[in-house]
Amino acid sequence: MSTELIPIDVCSADGLRINRHSASHIMAHAVKELFPDVKVTIGPATEEGFYYDFDTEKPITEDDLVKIEKKMSELIRRNTPFVRKLMKKAQAVEFFKNLGENYKVEIIEALDVDEVSLYEEGGFTDLCLGPHVPSTGFITASKLLKTAGAYWRGDEKNKMLQRLYGTSFAKPDELKNYLDFLEEVKKRDHRRLGKELDLFSINDEIGSGLILWHPNGAIIRKTIEDFWKDEHIKADYKLLYTPHIARINLWEKSGHLDFYKENMYTPMDIDGVDFELKPMNCPFHLAIYKSALRSYRDLPIRYAELGTVYRYERSGVLHGLMRVRGFTQDDAHIFCTTEQIEDEILTVLNFTIFVLNTFGFKDYDVYLSTRPEKYVGTLDNWEISTNALRKALETMGLKYETDPGEGVFYGPKIDIKVKDSLNRQWQCSTIQVDFNNPERFDISYRGADDKEHMPIMIHRALMGSLERFFGVLIEHYGGAFPVWLSPVQVSVLTISERHSGFADEMSKYLKSEGIRVEKDTANEKINYKVRQSTVKKIPYAVIIGDKEAESGTISVRKRNGDNMSFQSKEEFLSFLLKEIKGKI
Known part of the structure; x- marks a missing residue:
């Protein structure tokens, strides 16, 4: 049997991933040598480094990280080779049972294979597909960063494990640059600045993921909202206000109960009828559209609302302003004819870029997401809408990447991810074409032919949510807001x-x-x-x-x-x- 060797540049994306995965393996080896009773689980490479989850009765502390790094350095100096071994599934199960590594046993037993891949270096063997660097000595620039908790398989019903984060680079100067970057990130952390500048807080007595806007933060929010409302009125949008709850039947009709049930809260009984906190604003806007007869002469109709919604997020993913349970969307829905889609999308794109530029975001990445495998609507509508999105991007001269099959089930979309002052990417703006809700809610307009037609619905958010956008602004400016946004000028x-x-x-x-x-x-x-x-x-x-x-x-x-x-x-x-x- 012949083997083909393909050289990989250590500085390439693949090379960096292999480097980091190998560093993760070495970290697990070091932990096992220092703490033999610890059980290992999984340890992948990530975009920013690597992590490994451990089951340990005694928490690994920041001081322990220093010891683990020292042991890693020792393993790296030994320069022992990574050796791949193939083992029959049953044999591998027995092998890890004898080591007491029950998590590895669970993983292997769930695999539908005859044999599994293992990697061994210096007496430490791990379940791994690889590849790895040739030997431990190839890892020349690594650093352990922090510890955190993580549930096994990401399920809150499972045991809480301890996650160790680290990073690794091909060259020491790249590692230094990254560590300097992390220091700058730490200085700009919106949670720290939020407290120092008295902008907002989260109180456990009130509830995790629920934001208290302090006077300094509230005046910035008012400034953002006033600008948003004024510009929407100029752009011929009609401003709306809608309730925070609705009968659960509304969410059944919209499909949210089917698609978002796990992110919705437990219904509340009011006069014997189940009501639900709103996870979206769309059904209310559809109800307002349907409250009167519409003509083709009325279209396009543009509704906009700063609507507060509520979604259940697991406690493990909550993160300051960036991931919350109650937030205000800068939401808008445009009802238009098929012939108007292209012009409306072009107008929305221009509006989006204007708003992002006003807040100081000049750089962004644009993505066009097309029809997924599971979808609703006709192929003709999908083609018309996708072409309209594409043509609008090209007319504006915006560079974009196509994400095949990443559209939502009800239509294609454009996502705009802004880059902050540290060149980090943040998802903010989205433009989505919807064939689903107009049909579900049976909305229509009377055309020039005096017949009823179904309008197209465009979902659109410029900032995403005020909470998250505010968090991005804090980190983008490091708390030093431009004069027009500063709480005290x-x-x-x-x-x-x-x-x-x-x-x-x-x-x-x-x-x-x-x-x-x-x-x-x-x-x-x-x-x-x-x-x-x-x-x-x-x-x-x-x-x-x-x-x-x-x-x-x-x-x-x-x-x-x-x-x-x-x-x-x-x-x-x-x-x-x-x-x-x-x-x-």
């Missing part, structure tokens, strides 16, 4: 108490013109006050001393440390308003 600071009068006058003047102001006339040194203003990431600090109080000139310090001066409060106000209006 100007701090007025006095050098001594005798300057309080002018500080009051300045504060009232700016507030009367809509500027968000915080005044600090406390008996503290000015350097301390400036430092506090900078820590709060307030864009501008007006410093008032004898010179300013006597001459009426304005001395301003930017949060980056640069100094500015203005001849009068009117000149400073004009500068501020221009920056706010331009959303610079």
Whole structure:
């Protein structure tokens, strides 16, 4: 039997995956040497590194990570080869039973194969398809990062395991760059900044995944909502408000009870009728459309709502603002004729790019998802809608990737993933064509031929959800929001108490013109006050001393440390308003 060897560049995507999977194997070996009673489960490579889950009675601590890294270094220095072995299924089951590795036994018994693949290095054998690097010495730049909990097979009914995360690169300088990146990510973590800047909190007494918006966060939310509403009115959308609950029959009719039941909450009995917290806004918009007779002359009809929805998310996936149980979608539904699809999609795309650019997102990746294996609607409608989405992207000159078969069951879609200041990708905007709900709800319009026709429905979200979008904004700006979004736009600071009068006058003047102001006339040194203003990431600090109080000139310090001066409060106000209006 001949074997074909295919060289793989260690710096390629495949090379990096093999490197990381091998590092995961070495980490498991190190853990077993240090803690022989630990049972191993699975340890795959990931986009950012690798992890391995262990069943251990005694938690592995941060201090233990240092010991494990030291043992890994020792195993790497030994430079022992990775050797693949094929073993009959029954023999492999017996082999791991003798080792006491019951998780491996469970995995093997579930496999529909005659033989399994094992890899051995230095006396440690793991169930693995491979491939691996030739020997442990090929792992030259690895680092363990953190520990976390994880349920076996991701099921909350199973035992909680301990997950160890690490990463590995082909070259030490690549590892250093990545660790520097992680430090920057840590600094920008929206959960940390949310607390430091008093933006939001999550209270266990209220419930996991439910957000409390503090005054600083709430004023940013109001600013976002006001901009969103104003721009939608300009774009000829009709704003809606809909209930938070509805009879369960509505969710049966829409299909949500069939497709999203596991993400919906337990129905509540009201007067002997089951009601359900809404997981989506769509059925309400359909009901409003259906509340009157519609003509082709009325179309397109564009409904928009900042609608709060509720979805059950497992506790293990909840993550600050990014994954919550109650959130507000910037939702919109467009009802149009088949002939209007292309123009509407083009209009929505332009609107989406405008909104993302306004919030500072200039880079994004675009994906076109086409018909999946299971779908509803006619092939003609799928072709018309997919072509309309594609043509709109091409008309705008947007580069995009096609995701074959990744559309939703009711129609094709466009997804736009923004890139933040650290070049991380975030799913925000989506445009989806729907043939399903118009048919389920039996909506129609009277055409020019005086006959009833079914409109096409376009689902559209620009930001996704306010909570998640806010979290992305916090991390994108590192909490240092542009002036128009900052909860406090100007701090007025006095050098001594005798300057309080002018500080009051300045504060009232700016507030009367809509500027968000915080005044600090406390008996503290000015350097301390400036430092506090900078820590709060307030864009501008007006410093008032004898010179300013006597001459009426304005001395301003930017949060980056640069100094500015203005001849009068009117000149400073004009500068501020221009920056706010331009959303610079």
